[in-house]
Amino acid sequence: MAQALNAALRDSLRADPDVLVFGEDVGALGGVFRITDGLAAEFGEQRCFDSPLAEAGIVGTAVGMAMYGLRPVVEMQFDAFAYPAFEQITSHVAKLRNRTRGKIELPMVIRIPYGGGIGGVEHHSDSSEAYYTHTPGLTVVSPATPADGYSMLQEAITASDPVVFLEPKRRYWTKAEVELPAVTEPMRRAVVRRAGTDVTLLAYGPMVTTAMEAAEAARAEEGREVEVVDLRSLSPLDADTVCASVRKTGRAVVVHEAPVFGGYGAEVAATISQRCFHYLEAPVARVGGFDIPYPSPKLEEHHLPHTGRVLDAIADLQWEEDR
Amino acid sequence: MTATELNPQQLLPGGTPIRLVDESGTPVEGAGFGLPTSDVLLGLHRSMVIGRRFDRQATALTKQGRLAVYPSSSGQEACQVGAVHAVGSRDWLFPTYRDSVALVTHGVPPVEVLELLRGGRHCGYDPYRYRAGPQCTPLATNALHAVGLAHAARLRGDDAAALVFVGDGATSEGDAHEAFNFAAVWGAPVVFFVQNNQWAISVPLAKQSKAPTLAHKAVGYGMPGHHVDGNDAAAVYAVTARALSEARAGNGPSLVEGTTYRMDAHTNADDATRYRPGDEVRAWHERDPLDRLTALLRESGLLDETSTAAVDEEAEGLAADVRAQLGTDVHIDPDELFAHVYAEPTAGLREQANLLAEELASEQKEV
Numbered sequence A: 001m002a003q004a005l006n007a008a009l010r011d012s013l014r015a016d017p018d019v020l021v022f023g024e025d026v027g028a029l030g031g032v033f034r035i036t037d038g039l040a041a042e043f044g045e046q047r048c049f050d051s052p053l054a055e056a057g058i059v060g061t062a063v064g065m066a067m068y069g070l071r072p073v074v075e076m077q078f079d080a081f082a083y084p085a086f087e088q089i090t091s092h093v094a095k096l097r098n099r100t101r102g103k104i105e106l107p108m109v110i111r112i113p114y115g116g117g118i119g120g121v122e123h124h125s126d127s128s129e130a131y132y133t134h135t136p137g138l139t140v141v142s143p144a145t146p147a148d149g150y151s152m153l154q155e156a157i158t159a160s161d162p163v164v165f166l167e168p169k170r171r172y173w174t175k176a177e178v179e180l181p182a183v184t185e186p187m188r189r190a191v192v193r194r195a196g197t198d199v200t201l202l203a204y205g206p207m208v209t210t211a212m213e214a215a216e217a218a219r220a221e222e223g224r225e226v227e228v229v230d231l232r233s234l235s236p237l238d239a240d241t242v243c244a245s246v247r248k249t250g251r252a253v254v255v256h257e258a259p260v261f262g263g264y265g266a267e268v269a270a271t272i273s274q275r276c277f278h279y280l281e282a283p284v285a286r287v288g289g290f291d292i293p294y295p296s297p298k299l300e301e302h303h304l305p306h307t308g309r310v311l312d313a314i315a316d317l318q319w320e321e322d323r
Numbered sequence B: 001m002t003a004t005e006l007n008p009q010q011l012l013p014g015g016t017p018i019r020l021v022d023e024s025g026t027p028v029e030g031a032g033f034g035l036p037t038s039d040v041l042l043g044l045h046r047s048m049v050i051g052r053r054f055d056r057q058a059t060a061l062t063k064q065g066r067l068a069v070y071p072s073s074s075g076q077e078a079c080q081v082g083a084v085h086a087v088g089s090r091d092w093l094f095p096t097y098r099d100s101v102a103l104v105t106h107g108v109p110p111v112e113v114l115e116l117l118r119g120g121r122h123c124g125y126d127p128y129r130y131r132a133g134p135q136c137t138p139l140a141t142n143a144l145h146a147v148g149l150a151h152a153a154r155l156r157g158d159d160a161a162a163l164v165f166v167g168d169g170a171t172s173e174g175d176a177h178e179a180f181n182f183a184a185v186w187g188a189p190v191v192f193f194v195q196n197n198q199w200a201i202s203v204p205l206a207k208q209s210k211a212p213t214l215a216h217k218a219v220g221y222g223m224p225g226h227h228v229d230g231n232d233a234a235a236v237y238a239v240t241a242r243a244l245s246e247a248r249a250g251n252g253p254s255l256v257e258g259t260t261y262r263m264d265a266h267t268n269a270d271d272a273t274r275y276r277p278g279d280e281v282r283a284w285h286e287r288d289p290l291d292r293l294t295a296l297l298r299e300s301g302l303l304d305e306t307s308t309a310a311v312d313e314e315a316e317g318l319a320a321d322v323r324a325q326l327g328t329d330v331h332i333d334p335d336e337l338f339a340h341v342y343a344e345p346t347a348g349l350r351e352q353a354n355l356l357a358e359e360l361a362s363e364q365k366e367v
């Protein structure tokens, strides 16, 4: 996926002279995850460069650049290191269109490697999506596959609204045969990754792989046909695709790494309850991290949702045989 | 004194970094600072030898997969040791991820220092016991904590000060500037020690700041800035000791910039050859802070073969101990996940702890 994201940035820089990439260590180093590898060499210091070390500064100046018509793509080095930029993101990036009655448009992308599973010490593994999805005015997306990494990032860069682009860092090294330029489904649409009839798993970013594995295991172990929906866009939520699947299966489990309490899964569950109530055979279940600060590497395996927990949640969905 | 009464000239750092010992180990005239006493110099030497050995051991353990990550401070020993030796028994230290050697020097057991980087717990030591904040990763955020704590000490009538480390890159963060300003406005007894190791991961100082030196930044906030040769442990000690005693005496905060160099990559996960020239690294080898102090002590007869060997042996002992303790796996009870989220675990957390315990018990049965 890292290479696909890199290719998307490269192709976007080629296609539009207004696109520029900046942040911490994105120049000569190519980013700590090498997502911007080679861009400074190919496009020069004007279009891909290291800024001073300050996230509020990075996002705040990107706002000014976007106001002037450029399309900045900025990198926050890790999820928890985007917090100094929170004020710029929530008070300005999200609101400038609204505050100026549509006069100011901010075509900018804030790329954030997020989530755990890489053995990072504290502040390197947060799932911060709910802070952003709770902020009207932001488009929040997260690719789960290399092809989506390429296609969604390109689309985010051409969008007229600001996009928080959450990259599942533990999936950076996921490999797939992808013909570039890849064009996948539109960025704001959810996608059915695996068809099934008994239950719908709803996941995004790093947990899509986990959901797919759980679906395989559920078939092998229980003979259940599990449908997996990759949400892709968290805000807006593609409720039509979600509800079409749940109406078909009658059962739903939302899976994410973030703590369950107040997490994004609550929004999905509420939407399903409201729109599919009469189709549901059981309450919508949520599988996520515990309600704790992200733990140290030696304990993260116990915190992160794994297939076993997804299977347990599926097993608890009031199946006929249990009644 | 009000800001308008301050004479900016008095706050400005001198034209060249303060230095008491030159690169060959010869004492030089040092801008109003005298060479520390023999005891202090020997203490600095001992801590630097131990610190370097500790750092090498931690790096080796990381290669063996015993630590999750290690940001080496090789080359920065004069800053970390020199500044920490100036810390008084009631003062507090606010370190970053880079400052493991500073913590060891401060008296925190090495294994407790490495607990964070080993990936066990977020902080291995008791901050109150050692008067040291947890090693801080979100850059410059610790600077504000230091200001608050130092100010609180004053409100309580205690003559304690705080020493906080920040990197050159971290001085670009908004929190650094807010901390400088709060400290100056409140007259808080805090010393900001900027370890300018020239690089913030791959970004050189030239892209970080256009100030003549980072010490100059202090002046704009109304506090003195001192620029010191950060590879001269004697100078670092002398300047920091005076800054801390001024702070304790109620004369307000100051900023000390130590010019030094990060000899290793940012961490074991980094490849420094991608962004910095080998010539530059080699040039800094010539300015090694430990060699410099050793040369001074040998020249002045304070250190001989026997005492050198004794210090080396002590350092080897410490390294062996670290190896032994980190060479074995520790089991951390998964229940610790829920232990310190709140003073009292919530009902929800108790339920989650039970769920995990059940899950682990059933896995146990399966195997």
Ligand SMILES: Cc1ncc(C[n+]2csc(CCOP(=O)(O)OP(=O)(O)O)c2C)c(N)n1
Pocket (backbone or CB within 6 Å): A024, A053, A055, A077, A081, A084, B098, B137, B138, B139, B166, B167, B168, B169, B170, B171, B197, B199, B200, B201, B262, B266
């Ligand atoms: C708020 C924040 N942003 C980004 C990072 C990621 N990061 C960790 S260390 C580092 C470079 C810091 O450089 P400097 O302050 O010079 O200290 P050094 O590592 O050289 O000791 C960066 C960008 C972070 N830890 N915190």
